[in-house]
Amino acid sequence: xxxxxxxxxxxxxxxxxxxxxxxxxxxxxxxxxxxxxxxxxxxxxxxxxxxxxxxxxxxxxxxxxxxxxxxxxxxxxxxxxxxxxxxxxxxxxxxxxxxxxxxxxxxxxxxxxxxxxxxxxxxxxxxxxxxxxxxxxxxxxxxxxxxxxxxxxxxxxxxxxxxxxxxxxxxxxxxxxxxxxxxxxxxxxxxxxxxxxxxxxxxxxxxxxxxxxxxxxxxxxxxxxxxxxxxxxxxxxxxxxxxxxxxxxxxxxxxxxxxxxxxxxxxxxxxxxxxxxxxxxxxxxxxxxxxxxxxxxxxxxxxxxxxxxxxxxxxxxxxxxxxxxxxxxxxxxxxxxxxxxxxxxxxxxxxxxxxxxxxxxxxxxxxxxxxxxxxxxxxxxxxxxxxxxxxxxxxxxxxxxxxxxxxxxxxxxxxxxxxxxxxxxxxxxxxxxxxxxxxxxxxxxxxxxxxxxxxxxxxxxxxxxxxxxxxxxxxxxxxxxxxxxxxxxxxxxxxxxxxxxxxxxxxxxxxxxxxxxxxxxxxxxxxxxxxxxxxxxxxxxxxxxxxxxxxx
Amino acid sequence: xxxxxxxxxxxxxxxxxxxxxxxxxxxxxxxxxxxxxxxxxxxxxxxxxxxxxxxxxxxxxxxxxxxxxxxxxxxxxxxxxxxxxxxxxxxxxxxxxxxxxxxxxxxxxxxxxxxxxxxxxxxxxxxxxxxxxxxxxxxxxxxxxxxxxxxxxxxxxxxxxxxxxxxxxxxxxxxxxxxxxxxxxxxxxxxxxxxxxxxxxxxxxxxxxxxxxxxxxxxxxxxxxxxxxxxxxxxxxxxxxxxxxxxxxxxxxxxxxxxxxxxxxxxxxxxxxxxxxxxxxxxxxxxxxxxxxxxxxxxxxxxxxxxxxxxxxxxxxxxxxxxx
Numbered sequence: 001x002x003x004x005x006x007x008x009x010x011x012x013x014x015x016x017x018x019x020x021x022x023x024x025x026x027x028x029x030x031x032x033x034x035x036x037x038x039x040x041x042x043x044x045x046x047x048x049x050x051x052x053x054x055x056x057x058x059x060x061x062x063x064x065x066x067x068x069x070x071x072x073x074x075x076x077x078x079x080x081x082x083x084x085x086x087x088x089x090x091x092x093x094x095x096x097x098x099x100x101x102x103x104x105x106x107x108x109x110x111x112x113x114x115x116x117x118x119x120x121x122x123x124x125x126x127x128x129x130x131x132x133x134x135x136x137x138x139x140x141x142x143x144x145x146x147x148x149x150x151x152x153x154x155x156x157x158x159x160x161x162x163x164x165x166x167x168x169x170x171x172x173x174x175x176x177x178x179x180x181x182x183x184x185x186x187x188x189x190x191x192x193x194x195x196x197x198x199x200x201x202x203x204x205x206x207x208x209x210x211x212x213x214x215x216x217x218x219x220x221x222x223x224x225x226x227x228x229x230x231x232x233x234x235x236x237x238x239x240x241x242x243x244x245x246x247x248x249x250x251x252x253x254x255x256x257x258x259x260x261x262x263x264x265x266x267x268x269x270x271x272x273x274x275x276x277x278x279x280x281x282x283x284x285x286x287x288x289x290x291x292x293x294x295x296x297x298x299x300x301x302x303x304x305x306x307x308x309x310x311x312x313x314x315x316x317x318x319x320x321x322x323x324x325x326x327x328x329x330x331x332x333x334x335x336x337x338x339x340x341x342x343x344x345x346x347x348x349x350x351x352x353x354x355x356x357x358x359x360x361x362x363x364x365x366x367x368x369x370x371x372x373x374x375x376x377x378x379x380x381x382x383x384x385x386x387x388x389x390x391x392x393x394x395x396x397x398x399x400x401x402x403x404x405x406x407x408x409x410x411x412x413x414x415x416x417x418x419x420x421x422x423x424x425x426x427x428x429x430x431x432x433x434x435x436x437x438x439x440x441x442x443x444x445x446x447x448x449x450x451x452x453x454x455x456x457x458x459x460x461x462x463x464x465x466x467x468x469x470x471x472x473x474x475x476x477x478x479x480x481x482x483x484x485x486x487x488x489x490x491x492x493x494x495x496x497x498x499x500x501x502x503x504x505x506x507x508x509x510x511x512x513x514x515x516x517x518x519x520x521x522x523x524x525x526x527x528x529x530x531x532x533x534x535x536x537x538x539x540x541x542x543x544x545x546x547x548x549x550x551x552x
Numbered sequence: 553x554x555x556x557x558x559x560x561x562x563x564x565x566x567x568x569x570x571x572x573x574x575x576x577x578x579x580x581x582x583x584x585x586x587x588x589x590x591x592x593x594x595x596x597x598x599x600x601x602x603x604x605x606x607x608x609x610x611x612x613x614x615x616x617x618x619x620x621x622x623x624x625x626x627x628x629x630x631x632x633x634x635x636x637x638x639x640x641x642x643x644x645x646x647x648x649x650x651x652x653x654x655x656x657x658x659x660x661x662x663x664x665x666x667x668x669x670x671x672x673x674x675x676x677x678x679x680x681x682x683x684x685x686x687x688x689x690x691x692x693x694x695x696x697x698x699x700x701x702x703x704x705x706x707x708x709x710x711x712x713x714x715x716x717x718x719x720x721x722x723x724x725x726x727x728x729x730x731x732x733x734x735x736x737x738x739x740x741x742x743x744x745x746x747x748x749x750x751x752x753x754x755x756x757x758x759x760x761x762x763x764x765x766x767x768x769x770x771x772x773x774x775x776x777x778x779x780x781x782x783x784x785x786x787x788x789x790x791x792x793x794x795x796x797x798x799x800x801x802x803x804x805x806x807x808x809x810x811x812x813x814x815x816x817x818x819x820x821x822x823x824x825x826x827x828x829x830x831x832x833x834x835x836x837x838x839x840x841x842x843x844x845x846x847x848x849x850x851x852x853x854x855x856x857x858x859x860x861x862x863x864x865x866x867x868x869x870x871x872x873x874x875x876x
Contacts (some may be wrong), residue, residue, distance in 0.1 A: 006870070041594060054558075068850055071751045071754065071851050072751055072851070072852065073854050075750075075751060091657060121844070122560060136712055142751075143748075143750075144748050148708075148709055148747075148748070150709075150725060151708040151709065151710050151748070151749065151750055152709075156673075156707065156708055159620065167590040241724075241725045241726025241727075242726070245724060246726070247709060247724055247726070248724060251876075282615070282622055283622060283624060283625060284625070284626055286625065286626070286627050286628075287626075287627035287628070287629075287632050288626070288627065289627070290627065290632050298839045312711060312719075312720050312722045312747075313629070313724065314721055314722055314724070314727075314729040317654055317655075317658070320654070321651060321654070324647065324650065328643040328644075328647055329643075330648070331635060331639065331643060331766070332639045332640060332643065335635070335639045336635065336636055338602060338630070339602075339605075339632075339635050340627075342602065342606055342609060343606045343625075343628075343631070345586060345606070345609035345610075345613055346609055346613065347613065347622055347624070347625050348609075348613045348617055348622055349613065349614075349615040349616070349619055349621070349622045350609070350610070350613050350614050352610075352614065360606060360610060361703065363602065363604065363606050364599075364603055367598075367599055367602045367603075368599060371598060371599055372595075373594040374591075374595060374643070374646070375588075375592075375595065376589060378586075378587065378588075378591050378650045379584070379650055379651075379654050380584040380587055380650060380654055380657050380658070380719065381565075381584065381587065381588050381650075383584065383657070383658070383719035383720055383721075384573050384581075384584055384588070384715060384720065385573065386720070386746075387711060387713075387720070387744065387746040387747055387748075397783060398832075414633065448571075450573075451571045451573045451574065452571055452573075453571075453573065453715050453742070453743075453744070455574045455744050455745070455746045455753075456714070456748075457748040457753060458753060458754035459751075459753075460753050460755075462565055462753050462757070462830065463562075463565065463752060464565055464568055464742070465565075465566070465568055465570050466570060509828060520640075540788055541850050542621075545624070547624070547626075548825050
């Protein structure tokens with residue numbers, strides 16, 4: 001126990017947390033915890049907006065040949081829904097959790113560049129608000145979140161919606177990039193004594209790997225956005241076929257960002273599951289090395305799969321087969337993770353808190369999404385099923401059944417740390433079951449709709465056999481899902497006043513964020529416990545049974 | 553305004569296969585459906601395995617009151633390598649079958665197309681190379697004759713997809729994609745544009761009408777006939793109006809001065825099942841509705857609302873109905 005490391009208290013006197021809690025302190029904050037919460041609140045706001053957009057779409061699609069919405073309104077809604085949920089909900093939520101938790105998990109005072117952190121957040125918020133101001137300037141973007149040329153070019157989208165979309169995403173892209181750089185440097189340089197890379201909590205591991213994805217993928221998006229803007233504003237011809245441009249070039253650029261982006265939205269969620277499952281199973285993660293290494297494998301492979309979004313383009317069999325192999329291979333490290341989480345539960349003593357319930361459901365729902373992903377790597381099946389509702393079902397099983405379920409698990413797990421109070425387990429259980437039911441009702445039937453021939457991004461559809469019934473089920477499910485989310489909001493509001501006081505470590509968890517008070521003081525840690533393994537608090541409480549694993 | 557389909561053309565919809573992806577009617581589609589069944593059962597098996605393991609863990613390893621902390625299990629390298637290898641084997645086998653099905657469902661194409669399809673926002677122009685036949689949204693083919701279709705776009709990216717008959721193929725402006733499809737049983741097969749192409753992407757539907765060689769030859773003969781311009785009554789007035797109003801500046805009717813290719817060729821418009829790429833059944837009443845308020849029937853469509861007075865509307869409908 002000679003390595004007990006004590007961080008020196010800051011030289012300058014700090015204002016205490018209570019005093020910091022003013023509006024100005026939030027607006028001017030460079031504190032990673034406050035910025036993390038700002039990210040989460042922003043994402044929550046956009047989650048409500050994006051969710052309402054989804055409900056409007058589901059009302060329109062509830063019955064065949066419906067006239068609730070006009071096609072231009074529907075097209076704007078699905079474009080905004082996709083853009084919002086990806087860039088303004090899922091990514092900011094995961095960034096918010098990362099910004100809040102990574103410094104705590106590695107025993108740091110803050111991220112490496114606190115001001116850059118603030119810049120990243122404000123650029124993201126600005127981009128999001130800018131995107132939505134398009135509504136007041138003529139029209140919202142209506143060319144889809146993927147913005148395929150030449151539909152997104154001036155001759156076919158003459159209104160300014162596309163420009164708002166591109167400029168908004170440009171700002172979001174720079175902000176996200178700044179956050180990625182910040183997290184990499186933080187993990188590489190700010191670890192407390194004893195926190196080696198092999199003892200890094202898996203959430204921090206995956207966030208770090210994820211940040212590399214951000215740094216390599218987001219510039220591709222921003223470069224293609226710049227080209228699109230030059231095409232539209234300065235009459236260049238990057239993506240228009242007349243005078244030598246290529247619409248397929250846009251697809252390559254966009255998906256070379258877009259598929260790593262999928263993993264950017266999934267890897268931190270894997271990190272959450274890798275924290276929640278062990279703690280509530282009372283077992284260390286099964287195969288720490290395999291889980292961490294498989295993350296790196298996913299990150300590398302994610303840059304060799306993008307053209308599986310383009311199998312129907314007619315690129316030729318050789319190209320299709322190359323990207324099909326990449327997409328098949330990426331299923332291997334993903335499968336390893338699923339089985340490792342399942343075997344973490346094995347021989348455990350599982351406490352089914354709401355967080356653990358969501359994490360358990362994640363294992364099944366994400367597996368459905370992962371397996372339907374394998375189906376799209378089978379090129380001939382992709383030729384039939386791409387751009388149908390099977391894709392809509394697939395992405396929602398990955399991003400809702402996967403990422404959002406993990407985020408819900410993370411919210412129930414870390415809410416006590418962030419707020420100092422517990423969420424109600426009874427309300428949480430209601431939230432959980434209504435979410436599982438609503439989610440599967442909404443999206444499972446969409447697999448059937450796709451196989452029944454319903455293409456995606458249609459504002460209405462003819463009364464083909466069973467299409468009306470299946471769509472109605474999906475719409476009802478969506479409303480149940482919306483209701484379940486209201487339960488979560490109610491639970492959060494209630495907890496702010498009536499929640500039980502959490503204390504530093506209500507879950508008997510093992511990583512460093514639980515070694516400080518809830519919420520943590522401005523300076524995070526007065527004292528950091530000795531770190532000899534990936535589970536410092538376990539080692540502290542079980543001196544005779546310390547983790548020998550990876551104790552180098 | 554209720555614009556629901558009535559009996560005749562909607563028959564095709566009522567009798568449409570529930571799951572066309574799994575109801576193949578050509579060798580191309582059949583090889584994909586066979587592969588799909590195999591892959592679906594495999595993935596279902598894996599899903600059930602995961603669900604089984606999770607359910608077992610949930611029931612078996614639930615915390616028991618008073619139980620002590622379980623002994624830590626840090627992993628099992630042999631087990632991990634075993635399941636890594638088994639994933640690779642399963643995915644490898646799927647890949648082999650996948651590549652075989654790629655060859656059979658999407659064989660190499662050659663220079664000569666038997667059909668040329670030009671996709672427009674939001675309708676399909678169908679040309680039969682070597683003949684004067686041009687139709688729209690409905691593709692007549694003889695059964696058991698593989699069709700190599702050339703796919704061109706007049707504007708943005710579209711996608712040609714008739715699930716029972718073959719793969720889907722994107723239609724990229726500036727490039728001619730080629731693909732195969734066929735039907736082995738006479739009937740009407742429904743499809744649609746599968747790539748988002750703007751406001752009326754939803755109403756860009758396809759009908760493939762597969763006929764016996766005799767029926768197809770008869771249809772071909774009918775389509776080759778240049779229709780006579782009516783000489784008296786409403787229809788004659790309609791024929792004049794057609795040339796004088798802006799109709800002729802977008803449409804073609806063979807044997808008349810109208811020869812523009814911006815909108816569908818109307819030489820035999822009355823012989824088609826639907827109007828506006830599947831939006832309405834082709835009846836005189838629906839045709840009148842469409843001519844009167846195209847912007848309400850199919851919001852966003854390129855067909856302008858000419859605010860036709862009642863008499864002109866009636867005579868135009870009477871004329872177009874003669875174009876069998």
